[in-house]
Amino acid sequence: MKRSDSWPSMDWKPDPSQPLPLYQQIELYIRQKITSGEWAPGTLLPSQRTLAQSMGINRSTLVSALDNLTAAGMIEGRHGGGTYVCSLDWNALPVREIPNWEEASEEGSYYPNLPEVQQINRSEFQPGIIRLGTGELAPELMPHDEFNEILLTLSRRSHSLNYLEPQGSLELRVALSTYLQTQGIQASPASILIVSGSIQALHLVSVGLLPRGATVLLEKPSYLYSIHAFQSAGLKMGGIPLDDEGIQLTELSQASNRAFKQGNFPLLYTIPSFHNPTGNLMSTQRREELLATAYTTGCSILEDAAYTDLWLDEPAPKPLKALDLEGRVLHMGTLSKAVSPGLRLGWLVGPEPVIRRLADIKMQTDYGTSSLAQEAAAVWFADGYHERHMDRLRPELRSRRDCMLELLQRYFGELAQWNIPRGGFYIWLQLTCAPLSIRRLFQMCLDRGVLIHPGYLYNRLDQEHIRLSYAYCTPEQMEQGLVILAETVRELLSSVEK
Amino acid sequence: MKRSDSWPSMDWKPDPSQPLPLYQQIELYIRQKITSGEWAPGTLLPSQRTLAQSMGINRSTLVSALDNLTAAGMIEGRHGGGTYVCSLDWNALPVREIPNWEEASEEGSYYPNLPEVQQINRSEFQPGIIRLGTGELAPELMPHDEFNEILLTLSRRSHSLNYLEPQGSLELRVALSTYLQTQGIQASPASILIVSGSIQALHLVSVGLLPRGATVLLEKPSYLYSIHAFQSAGLKMGGIPLDDEGIQLTELSQASNRAFKQGNFPLLYTIPSFHNPTGNLMSTQRREELLATAYTTGCSILEDAAYTDLWLDEPAPKPLKALDLEGRVLHMGTLSKAVSPGLRLGWLVGPEPVIRRLADIKMQTDYGTSSLAQEAAAVWFADGYHERHMDRLRPELRSRRDCMLELLQRYFGELAQWNIPRGGFYIWLQLTCAPLSIRRLFQMCLDRGVLIHPGYLYNRLDQEHIRLSYAYCTPEQMEQGLVILAETVRELLSSVEK
Incomplete structure (x- = not known):
C-alpha cells in the first residue's frame, strides 16, 4: 500500500476561470485518477490539509468534493484515520450512475477479434519479442x-x-x-x-x-x-x-x-x-x-x-x-x-x-x-x-526462405513436415509428432519471447499447424526463435508422455 | 449508329502465350468492350475479314468467338449483312450466366447514400460548378x-x-x-x-x-x-x-x-x-x-x-x-x-x-x-x-462569412431569413416566401451550375431550408451563385403562383 508521504508533490490546481465550480473540478480530477487506475484501489490519499494546501483551496471546498466521492463509493475513511481509494466493482454500479461502457462494448453488432489475435496485435509491439509468424516485411526490407x-x-x-x-x-x-x-x-x-x-x-x-x-x-x-x-x-x-x-x-x-x-x-x-x-x-x-x-x-x-x-x-x-x-x-x-x-x-x-x-x-x-x-x-x-523494389526484394526474401527451410531441416526434422513455398511469406508447419495443445504451445512460446501464429486461427479445428513467416525475422532471430519453438514442443511432448 | 469504316485501327491482338485459347481471349475482349459500354448497343462491328486481319488470326478462330457471343445474346447478325451489338437487358439474363452485380449491389446490408448525396458527391467534381453548400475549406484556404x-x-x-x-x-x-x-x-x-x-x-x-x-x-x-x-x-x-x-x-x-x-x-x-x-x-x-x-x-x-x-x-x-x-x-x-x-x-x-x-x-x-x-x-x-494556421484562417473565414451575410441581405431580404453563425461554415437559410419544392430547386440550380445542399438532407421532412457554406466559394462565386439561387427561387415562386 502506497503511503501518503511518498506522494510526489502535486502540481494540479483547480482553475477558477472554468465554468465548473471548484469542488466539482476537484471531484473530476480525483475521479479520473481513480478510474484511470493511476490511483489504484487501496491507495492512501494525502491528508486533507496537504491536499487543500497543494491545490490552493479552502479545506471546506475539498471536503465537498471528498464527500461526493465517498457517497459514490470511490473513496472511504478508515478507522484509525486516513482516506483510501476503494476497490470498486464498477460493473456492479447501477448503469444510471456511470455509463457501463464495458457492458456496452459487448453489445455492438461487430465481433471482437479472437483473444489470440488481440494478444498477437498487442504482443507485436513488445520490444524484443521474436515474431516468428508475422505476415509483414521486416522494417529493413x-x-x-x-x-x-x-x-x-x-x-x-x-x-x-x-x-x-x-x-x-x-x-x-x-x-x-x-x-x-x-x-x-x-x-x-x-x-x-x-x-x-x-x-x-x-x-x-x-x-x-x-x-x-x-x-x-x-x-x-x-x-x-x-x-x-x-x-x-x-x-x-x-x-x-x-x-x-x-x-x-x-x-x-x-x-x-x-x-x-x-x-x-x-x-x-x-x-x-x-x-x-x-x-x-x-x-x-x-x-x-x-x-x-x-x-x-x-x-x-x-x-x-x-x-x-x-x-x-x-x-x-x-x-x-x-x-x-x-x-x-x-x-x-x-x-x-x-x-x-x-x-x-x-x-x-x-x-x-x-x-x-x-x-x-x-x-x-x-x-x-x-x-x-x-x-x-x-x-x-x-x-x-x-x-525496382520488387527486383531488390525478391533475392532478400528468397535467401530468408532458404534459411528458414534449412533451419527447419536442422531442428524440426523429427517433429514436423512442411511445404516449400514458391513465393509469399509463409510456411505451414505441420507438427507430426504426438498431438499436443497448440494453445498451450502458443502461450508458452509467448512467455519465452517467441510469438507464433497457431493454426487454429486459420481453421478453428486445426490442432497441428503453425504458420511460420520468413518475412519478418532476421536469420539470427529465426534460429533463436525456432530453437525455442522446438524445445517448447519437446517439453510439451514429454509432459504429455508423462 | 457507328459505321464500321469509322473504326479506328484496332491495336489489340490475342496473345498465344496466354493459357486461354485464342477464341476465348477474343470473346473476352469483345465482351469487355460491350459490357464496359465502349461498344454501345447498336454499334456495327467491323467485317469478319477486317477483324481477323487486324487481330492476326484465322477467320475460323474469330467465328468461334463471334458464335459464342451471338449465343450469349451480345451481338447479332442482321438481314442485309453486318454484325451489331445487341441492346441487351442484362438484368433479364439468368443469374447463372452472368453474375448480376447490379442486383447483388441492392442486397448488401449497407444502405446506399441518398440519391441527392450521391449526386452531390459526383457533382462536386464537375469543373466550373459553384459549390454553395460544400462543407469544406476552399483549396486556397x-x-x-x-x-x-x-x-x-x-x-x-x-x-x-x-x-x-x-x-x-x-x-x-x-x-x-x-x-x-x-x-x-x-x-x-x-x-x-x-x-x-x-x-x-x-x-x-x-x-x-x-x-x-x-x-x-x-x-x-x-x-x-x-x-x-x-x-x-x-x-x-x-x-x-x-x-x-x-x-x-x-x-x-x-x-x-x-x-x-x-x-x-x-x-x-x-x-x-x-x-x-x-x-x-x-x-x-x-x-x-x-x-x-x-x-x-x-x-x-x-x-x-x-x-x-x-x-x-x-x-x-x-x-x-x-x-x-x-x-x-x-x-x-x-x-x-x-x-x-x-x-x-x-x-x-x-x-x-x-x-x-x-x-x-x-x-x-x-x-x-x-x-x-x-x-x-x-x-x-x-x-x-x-x-499558426488557425490564426491565419480565422480572419479569412470571417471575411467570407461577412461577405455572404451582406449578399444575403442584398438578394434574399424578401425571400428568406437566416442565422449569423459565430463559427464553423454554415448558414441555415430559411425560405420564408411561399412554399416551394426544394427538390426542384436543387435540380434547377444544378442545371444552372449551382450546387446547393437542400435542408431535407438533414431532416427528411424539411421543406424550407438550404444549407449554405461560406467556406468554399470565393466572394465572386458566392455572389454569382446566390444571384442564380435567388432568381431560381423567384422563378419557382412565380410558376407556383400561376
Whole structure:
C-alpha cells in the first residue's frame, strides 16, 4: 500500500476561470485518477490539509468534493484515520450512475477479434519479442529511402488537401491500370476503387454486396478465419479444402450449388497465389478449371492478390481476373505485403456497378483513403519504384526462405513436415509428432519471447499447424526463435508422455 | 449508329502465350468492350475479314468467338449483312450466366447514400460548378505550403512503414493529448484512438457499442440524417429539436427515459459548437445542464467537435468532454474541417475500455489509419502548425462569412431569413416566401451550375431550408451563385403562383 508521504508533490490546481465550480473540478480530477487506475484501489490519499494546501483551496471546498466521492463509493475513511481509494466493482454500479461502457462494448453488432489475435496485435509491439509468424516485411526490407525520395518529390509539387473522388485519386487509378496490365488484367480507372488496405475491400464487399445470412466460400484454412470481416456483416463461411494445385473444385461446386438452392448468391474468396497461411500456389490449369466451375455453378469470385508480386522462383500464373470472361471476378490488391502495410493502400477491381456501389459505401465509412497515401502510391507506381523494389526484394526474401527451410531441416526434422513455398511469406508447419495443445504451445512460446501464429486461427479445428513467416525475422532471430519453438514442443511432448 | 469504316485501327491482338485459347481471349475482349459500354448497343462491328486481319488470326478462330457471343445474346447478325451489338437487358439474363452485380449491389446490408448525396458527391467534381453548400475549406484556404514543409521534414527522417499500434501512432496521440489540453480536455494517449476521419469514428461507435435496434438521439436537423452510419448498423435515430442555446433538454430527457424503458443504452450524438447544418452554438449554461440531464437520465454523449477550432468571433465554450465528471462523454475531433479533409485524420477520446474495443474493430475494418497521414498530423500539432494556421484562417473565414451575410441581405431580404453563425461554415437559410419544392430547386440550380445542399438532407421532412457554406466559394462565386439561387427561387415562386 502506497503511503501518503511518498506522494510526489502535486502540481494540479483547480482553475477558477472554468465554468465548473471548484469542488466539482476537484471531484473530476480525483475521479479520473481513480478510474484511470493511476490511483489504484487501496491507495492512501494525502491528508486533507496537504491536499487543500497543494491545490490552493479552502479545506471546506475539498471536503465537498471528498464527500461526493465517498457517497459514490470511490473513496472511504478508515478507522484509525486516513482516506483510501476503494476497490470498486464498477460493473456492479447501477448503469444510471456511470455509463457501463464495458457492458456496452459487448453489445455492438461487430465481433471482437479472437483473444489470440488481440494478444498477437498487442504482443507485436513488445520490444524484443521474436515474431516468428508475422505476415509483414521486416522494417529493413522496406523501401525507406525510396519513400523519403517520394516524400521529397511530393513536397515540391502542389497537391489536393480536399476530399478526393469517391473511387480515389484518378492519378493513382491511372497508374494502377497500367500496373494491372503487366499482370494481364485490363482494368480502366473507372473499374478501380482505392481502399485503405485489402481488409477494407473485404469489409466493403461484405456489407455492400451480400445479404445478411449469405454464405461466403473460402479456402480452409484461410487468413479470413482469423478476422471477422464476414461474420460481423452477418455472413456465414463455408470452407473448401485445398490440395497441392489449389482449391478443390468438386467441393466448391457442391457448396456453390447448395448456396444457390438456399437462394443465395455464392461468392468464393480465394488467395490463388502464395496463399495465407499455407503458401499454396494455384496452378494454371486449376485456375482455368476454377473459372469454368464458377461459370457452370454461377459462383462469383473475390480474388485476393496480396502476395502475387512476391514470387521467389518464377512469376505466378496469371491472376483469375486476367482469365475472367464474364466480369465474374472481383480482384483485390494491396501494397501492404510487398511494400508497406503502414501506408494502408489497396485497390479493388471489378464491374463498374459494383465499384460504384462500394465507393458509395466507402464514402459513408471513411470518406475515402488518405490523399497523402494515394499520392505517394501514385508516384510509387508511375515512377517505376515498384518494379525496382520488387527486383531488390525478391533475392532478400528468397535467401530468408532458404534459411528458414534449412533451419527447419536442422531442428524440426523429427517433429514436423512442411511445404516449400514458391513465393509469399509463409510456411505451414505441420507438427507430426504426438498431438499436443497448440494453445498451450502458443502461450508458452509467448512467455519465452517467441510469438507464433497457431493454426487454429486459420481453421478453428486445426490442432497441428503453425504458420511460420520468413518475412519478418532476421536469420539470427529465426534460429533463436525456432530453437525455442522446438524445445517448447519437446517439453510439451514429454509432459504429455508423462 | 457507328459505321464500321469509322473504326479506328484496332491495336489489340490475342496473345498465344496466354493459357486461354485464342477464341476465348477474343470473346473476352469483345465482351469487355460491350459490357464496359465502349461498344454501345447498336454499334456495327467491323467485317469478319477486317477483324481477323487486324487481330492476326484465322477467320475460323474469330467465328468461334463471334458464335459464342451471338449465343450469349451480345451481338447479332442482321438481314442485309453486318454484325451489331445487341441492346441487351442484362438484368433479364439468368443469374447463372452472368453474375448480376447490379442486383447483388441492392442486397448488401449497407444502405446506399441518398440519391441527392450521391449526386452531390459526383457533382462536386464537375469543373466550373459553384459549390454553395460544400462543407469544406476552399483549396486556397488550406495550408499547402505548410504541408509541403511537413513532407520535406518527413522526407529527412526515418519512419515506420510497418503496421502501427491498434490505437494509432503514439507520437500523434501524445501530440493530441497536449492539443486537447488546450481545450480543457485531460486525455492520456491511452484514451485516444486515431481514426480515418470522424465519419469512421461514427461508424465504429455504431457497430462497436450499440446493439442493433438501439436508438441514437441527435439534433434535428443534423448532418447525420444525410449519411447512413447509424442506420446501416441497424440503429434508429431520434431527433431532438434545437433552440438558440442548443439542444432542448426536456425533449432529450423524455427521449432518454423512453430509450431506457425499452431496455436501450441511450446515446446522444451532438455537435455543440457551430452545428452542422444550423451553425448553432450551445451556450455554456446549456452544456452544464446537458451534462446534468445526461447524469440524471443515464444518457451517454458522443460529442462531435469538428468545428470547434473554427470560431470566428470568440472561442466556443469548453467542450462537453472538458466538463465530464463521469466518463460519460466520448469526444471526437478531426482535421477535416479546419485543416484538410483529404488527409482523413481524426481522433476519438473516451474511457479506455471503449477505446480499446473500438481500436480492435478498427483493426478489423482497415488495420489502422495510414502511417503517412499520422506522421504528418503529428508534426502538424507538435511543431505548432495548427495554431499558426488557425490564426491565419480565422480572419479569412470571417471575411467570407461577412461577405455572404451582406449578399444575403442584398438578394434574399424578401425571400428568406437566416442565422449569423459565430463559427464553423454554415448558414441555415430559411425560405420564408411561399412554399416551394426544394427538390426542384436543387435540380434547377444544378442545371444552372449551382450546387446547393437542400435542408431535407438533414431532416427528411424539411421543406424550407438550404444549407449554405461560406467556406468554399470565393466572394465572386458566392455572389454569382446566390444571384442564380435567388432568381431560381423567384422563378419557382412565380410558376407556383400561376
